[in-house]
Amino acid sequence: MSKPRRSVADHRAAVAALLVAAGLDPAAPTRLGAEDLPLTACSLTGDPARWRGRILADDIAAATSLPLFDNAQMDGYAVRAADLTGATADAPVSLDVRPASVAGEPATGLQSGQAVPIMTGAPLPAGADAVVPIEHTDPPRFGPHARVRMAASVMPGTYVRRAGSDVAAGELLLRAGDALTPAAFGVLAAVGARTVSVRRRPKVLLTVTGHEVRQPGETLAPGQIYDANSFSLWSALTEVGADVVVAPCESDEPERLRAVLQEHLPGADLLITVGGVSAGAREVVRDVLAPLGVWFGSVAMQPGGPQGLGTVPTDGGVVPAICFPGNPVSCLVSFEMFLRPLLAALATGFPPAVLARPAAHVPLAEPLVSPRDMHQVRRGIVDAEGRVRALGGASSHLLHAYARSSVLIHVPAGVEHLAAGDDVETWRIDGCC
Ligand SMILES: Nc1nc2c(c(=O)[nH]1)N[C@H]1C(S)=C(S)[C@@H](COP(=O)(O)OP(=O)(O)OC[C@H]3O[C@@H](n4cnc5c(N)ncnc54)[C@H](O)[C@@H]3O)O[C@H]1N2
Numbered sequence: 372m373s374k375p376r377r378s379v380a381d382h383r384a385a386v387a388a389l390l391v392a393a394g395l396d397p398a399a400p401t402r403l404g405a406e407d408l409p410l411t412a413c414s415l416t417g418d419p420a421r422w423r424g425r426i427l428a429d430d431i432a433a434a435t436s437l438p439l440f441d442n443a444q445m446d447g448y449a450v451r452a453a454d455l456t457g458a459t460a461d462a463p464v465s466l467d468v469r470p471a472s473v474a475g476e477p478a479t480g481l482q483s484g485q486a487v488p489i490m491t492g493a494p495l496p497a498g499a500d501a502v503v504p505i506e507h508t509d510p511p512r513f514g515p516h517a518r519v520r521m522a523a524s525v526m527p528g529t530y531v532r533r534a535g536s537d538v539a540a541g542e543l544l545l546r547a548g549d550a551l552t553p554a555a556f557g558v559l560a561a562v563g564a565r566t567v568s569v570r571r572r573p574k575v576l577l578t579v580t581g582h583e584v585r586q587p588g589e590t591l592a593p594g595q596i597y598d599a600n601s602f603s604l605w606s607a608l609t610e611v612g613a614d615v616v617v618a619p620c621e622s623d624e625p626e627r628l629r630a631v632l633q634e635h636l637p638g639a640d641l642l643i644t645v646g647g648v649s650a651g652a653r654e655v656v657r658d659v660l661a662p663l664g665v666w667f668g669s670v671a672m673q674p675g676g677p678q679g680l681g682t683v684p685t686d687g688g689v690v691p692a693i694c695f696p697g698n699p700v701s702c703l704v705s706f707e708m709f710l711r712p713l714l715a716a717l718a719t720g721f722p723p724a725v726l727a728r729p730a731a732h733v734p735l736a737e738p739l740v741s742p743r744d745m746h747q748v749r750r751g752i753v754d755a756e757g758r759v760r761a762l763g764g765a766s767s768h769l770l771h772a773y774a775r776s777s778v779l780i781h782v783p784a785g786v787e788h789l790a791a792g793d794d795v796e797t798w799r800i801d802g803c804c
């Protein structure tokens with residue numbers, strides 16, 4: 372007699388609870404410490420992946436003001452506004468032209484009756500309090516002339532970018548938990564930060580099992596197959612910001628799996644195993660982990676029915692373990708259904724609901740059948756008329772059809788037949804919104 376199946380919602384909740392209990396709560400990931408990344412052009416160029424999608428670990432105070440000094444917002448002349456009081460087209464004010472202030476050079480001072488040619492970003496000379504754009508002066512160009520005329524008054528502060536007008540030294544620049552967006556990245560560099568402390572990414576140990584599985588490049592003996600799951604799941608995990616250690620077990624021998632775990636589990640935040648969980652004579656994951664208290668059972672989902680979940684002891688603690696079934700479509704669909712938004716939230720700091728795959732309700736192009744007591748997840752494409760069509764059948768070995776699909780199609784438990792034109796929920800998996 373088989374045990375009752377757990378619902379998709381219950382299993383999803385169990386996975387979330389497991390991660391929270393292990394300190395991988397997306398809202399407070401206490402298990403993930405911080406790491407310092409060097410803020411240099413060399414580090415960006417040399418290891419770009421290290422920087423993608425990072426979250427600040429600490430509040431950061433501005434080490435300097437921005438702007439650092441008063442400077443010009445326009446190419447023109449730095450002046451004292453008081454000198455131009457009453458200037459009009461009929462009665463222009465003539466000023467003595469002094470040596471220029473250019474970006475990257477210290478400014479000279481300015482006396483009453485003088486104008487200093489100044490370029491955008493150059494320091495405002497002491498004594499000046501406004502900038503008149505070059506096109507508003509006579510002559511309207513820089514040159515060797517000794518005097519320049521101005522035909523209008525200006526307010527003090529005109530076209531001056533004041534020191535500290537963006538942020539003052541010591542002010543809160545960025546908060547812990549903020550995403551390192553392009554602008555956040557830029558502002559850190561602008562205040563001269565040398566390193567940035569970011570939340571450590573969750574380290575996931577990914578271990579596929581199966582005596583028949585071999586790595587690309589190896590010669591296959593009869594009955595052997597290439598390892599698809601290490602690659603599909605590495606890609607899926609990396610996409611949501613996990614640091615993945617791929618350690619294929621390639622065996623159904625408990626001793627071999629134990630050896631892989633002993634070598635690679637210390638330091639991991641999460642273990643994902645693939646395969647070896649169903650009803651065969653030798654189910655290596657179940658055989659090794661069930662005696663440790665890991666739950667194995669059946670979820671009312673197709674594909675991805677057989678699942679496992681629990682914790683595995685390692686030096687000085689436990690690592691949460693999620694055990695996916697081995698069929699290539701099953702493990703990837705399981706990841707989408709149970710883990711993806713949680714891991715994405717851990718890496719980005721956004722709530723899991725925000726990071727869910729973009730969902731839509733779309734009419735079916737063709738009828739679908741589904742087992743009544745299961746939540747079925749089919750793979751498909753949306754046609755030019757906006758109707759969704761399943762690609763391939765329901766079977767969980769059809770990885771090629773999955774690779775050509777742009778949506779997952781959900782047929783909830785309780786629904787057995789859907790006609791062409793019936794609405795189904797779809798999730799976009801092609802990276803578009
Ligand atoms: N009597 C029953 N048999 C099966 C049941 C069941 O309820 N009763 N469930 C079926 C379902 S559903 C699934 S899903 C699979 C899950 O089996 P396992 O998790 O034990 O996975 P394996 O047997 O190791 O492999 C299944 C399938 O996937 C291929 N595989 C495994 N690893 C890889 C890999 N890394 N790359 C590519 N392909 C892989 C493997 O060769 C098998 O064909 O059990 C059903 N059976």
Ligand code: MOO
Binds near residue numbers: 677696698701766
């Ligand atoms: O549930 Mo299995 O995951 O259908 O092939």
